[in-house]
Amino acid sequence: MLSVKGLKFRYGNVETLHGIDLEVNAGEVVALIGANGAGKTTTLRCVSGILKPYAGSITLNGADLTTMPPHQIARNGIGHVLEGRHLFKGLTVRENLLMGSYGRQDSDGISEDLETVYALFPRVKERLGQVSGTLSGGEQQMVAMARSLMAKPKILLLDEPSMGLAPKVIDTIFEIIHNVADTGLPILLVEQNAKRALNMSKRAYVLEIGNVVLSGSGEDLSKDEAVQRSYLGG
Amino acid sequence: MQFFIQLALGGLMVGAIYALLGMGYSLIYRASGLLTFAQGDYFMLGAFLTFTFSVLVGLPFFVVLPLVGALMLGLGFLTERVLIGPLIARGSGPIYIVLATIGLSIFLQNMAMIIWGSQGFHVPSVMGDMPMKFGDIYVVPQNLAIVFITLGIMVALHIFMNKSKVGTALRAAAQDKMAAATLGINVVFAIGLTWGISVGLAGIAGLLIAPIFGVTAHMGLLVGLKGFAAAVVGGYGSIYGAVIGGFLVGLIEAFSSGYIDLSFKDVVVFGVLLLVLFVRPEGLLPSPALEDL
Numbered sequence: 001m002l003s004v005k006g007l008k009f010r011y012g013n014v015e016t017l018h019g020i021d022l023e024v025n026a027g028e029v030v031a032l033i034g035a036n037g038a039g040k041t042t043t044l045r046c047v048s049g050i051l052k053p054y055a056g057s058i059t060l061n062g063a064d065l066t067t068m069p070p071h072q073i074a075r076n077g078i079g080h081v082l083e084g085r086h087l088f089k090g091l092t093v094r095e096n097l098l099m100g101s102y103g104r105q106d107s108d109g110i111s112e113d114l115e116t117v118y119a120l121f122p123r124v125k126e127r128l129g130q131v132s133g134t135l136s137g138g139e140q141q142m143v144a145m146a147r148s149l150m151a152k153p154k155i156l157l158l159d160e161p162s163m164g165l166a167p168k169v170i171d172t173i174f175e176i177i178h179n180v181a182d183t184g185l186p187i188l189l190v191e192q193n194a195k196r197a198l199n200m201s202k203r204a205y206v207l208e209i210g211n212v213v214l215s216g217s218g219e220d221l222s223k224d225e226a227v228q229r230s231y232l233g234g
Numbered sequence: 235m236q237f238f239i240q241l242a243l244g245g246l247m248v249g250a251i252y253a254l255l256g257m258g259y260s261l262i263y264r265a266s267g268l269l270t271f272a273q274g275d276y277f278m279l280g281a282f283l284t285f286t287f288s289v290l291v292g293l294p295f296f297v298v299l300p301l302v303g304a305l306m307l308g309l310g311f312l313t314e315r316v317l318i319g320p321l322i323a324r325g326s327g328p329i330y331i332v333l334a335t336i337g338l339s340i341f342l343q344n345m346a347m348i349i350w351g352s353q354g355f356h357v358p359s360v361m362g363d364m365p366m367k368f369g370d371i372y373v374v375p376q377n378l379a380i381v382f383i384t385l386g387i388m389v390a391l392h393i394f395m396n397k398s399k400v401g402t403a404l405r406a407a408a409q410d411k412m413a414a415a416t417l418g419i420n421v422v423f424a425i426g427l428t429w430g431i432s433v434g435l436a437g438i439a440g441l442l443i444a445p446i447f448g449v450t451a452h453m454g455l456l457v458g459l460k461g462f463a464a465a466v467v468g469g470y471g472s473i474y475g476a477v478i479g480g481f482l483v484g485l486i487e488a489f490s491s492g493y494i495d496l497s498f499k500d501v502v503v504f505g506v507l508l509l510v511l512f513v514r515p516e517g518l519l520p521s522p523a524l525e526d527l
Contacts, residue, residue: 048416069422070415079416086413088406098399099406103418151417 007056018210029187031197034207040190048080049073075103079153083160085144089133100150117146138169155186194231198222236370241492247377249484250384254439255461256476258432263471264408265428270335274458275342276433280440281449295360310433311426346451357444380442463507469517
């Protein structure tokens with residue numbers, strides 16, 4: 001499904017990704033864990049085309065996305081919930097959701113997906129008329145995810161969904177991510193909270209300063225000593 | 235009272251022109267975070283195109299209006315795509331880009347002189363420039379038409395920006411380019427289109443004013459600055475603020491020239507601008523765009 005091969009990226013003259021290989025298969029939740037500055041966010045941004053790698057390839061179901069502009073990558077099925085939510089703060093929740101479905105023409109499908117999204121995020125439905133900048137952090141995260149789902153993506157990239165949220169709210173967010181995953185949508189999850197990420201992931205990759213240093217099933221990595229020491233506080 | 239109403243009508247007429255220009259300043263600021271100094275020159279260009287199509291070619295007004303609007307829209311789009319966008323993409327600082335718009339302004343003025351010459355031109359009125367008498371008040375139909383056409387354009391723009399999908403996308407792209415791109419919005423196109431609308435508004439302002447002020451290559455200088463004043467007074471970056479600011483600047487100008495002296499009008503207008511900068515620098519309707527930056 002999503003296949004990233006030999007991905008290299010540099011900021012100016014500094015190479016920050018040294019050749020990332022990763023794959024997400026149909027129906028899988030895959031976690032990408034690692035310390036700050038390991039290149040997790042950069043990897044996701046390369047996949048969605050916001051950043052352009054200078055080497056390597058990104059394909060989705062065989063279609064080459066590597067050199068496409070980001071809006072076309074989005075229309076080809078990559079949904080990206082950005083780190084820090086990035087809502088259109090001056091727009092209402094309803095308008096934010098409308099922008100999620102911007103690239104679609106199937107109005108029947110859109111209203112159907114709206115209902116699905118309301119079922120997944122009942123709180124979002126209550127807030128439709130509100131200007132999104134006035135929502136709480138957890139609500140903003142929900143709107144950001146709901147908005148990306150409205151694009152009917154083939155895969156969802158989630159960047160730090162729990163960042164800056166209270167533990168209780170994090171529980172809710174992860175419950176929702178579980179429910180989204182249960183619909184069969186593959187998810188590539190970047191998360192500081194490695195424990196939670198590994199718990200819900202089928203497979204995971206560990207990133208260290210721009211390289212994939214470990215990969216395996218979520219369960220195996222949870223038991224790995226190095227992973228435990230570095231990321232699970234054990 | 236009669237004198238007051240007479241002045242107010244005149245103030246609303248020029249105010250409409252300042253409002254059209256001011257909206258352009260605010261739209262561009264929202265989309266690119268920049269101040270442009272070429273708005274007055276696009277206003278001038280709109281007037282010259284009107285002169286060309288109405289007088290030289292002899293097209294009727296209802297053809298000239300959409301034609302000038304469309305050409306100016308295209309020109310604004312091109313300006314962003316060829317000049318502004320590439321400069322931003324290269325990482326040029328805002329000061330250099332603003333400087334580039336000053337260069338563009340001088341370029342446009344000189345191009346206009348090369349193409350049309352340095353003398354002024356007269357454009358005959360379409361709506362009628364013979365005053366009509368209502369009670370004690372004289373109304374020039376053309377002036378009234380300017381106010382109503384401007385209001386019509388504002389309502390249309392409001393509906394487009396708030397009720398249509400594309401307009402909402404323009405606002406979204408102005409607020410958060412990265413998020414817009416990840417949702418399938420062509421941000422490059424959206425920013426270009428926003429410039430197109432801004433320049434189109436300036437061009438229409440030039441079209442409307444051409445029969446009254448005449449057409450010269452330097453006609454945009456002071457009007458451009460007053461449109462800028464309108465945007466600042468209204469709250470820089472706020473579209474509705476620019477509309478209010480435009481009419482306010484027009485009215486202040488009309489009343490100060492009527493009750494004080496004609497030669498005082500610019501002194502008073504820019505005096506008010508300075509006062510606003512001291513007392514309420516965020517303008518009448520502070521824009522959320524300013525808080526974002």
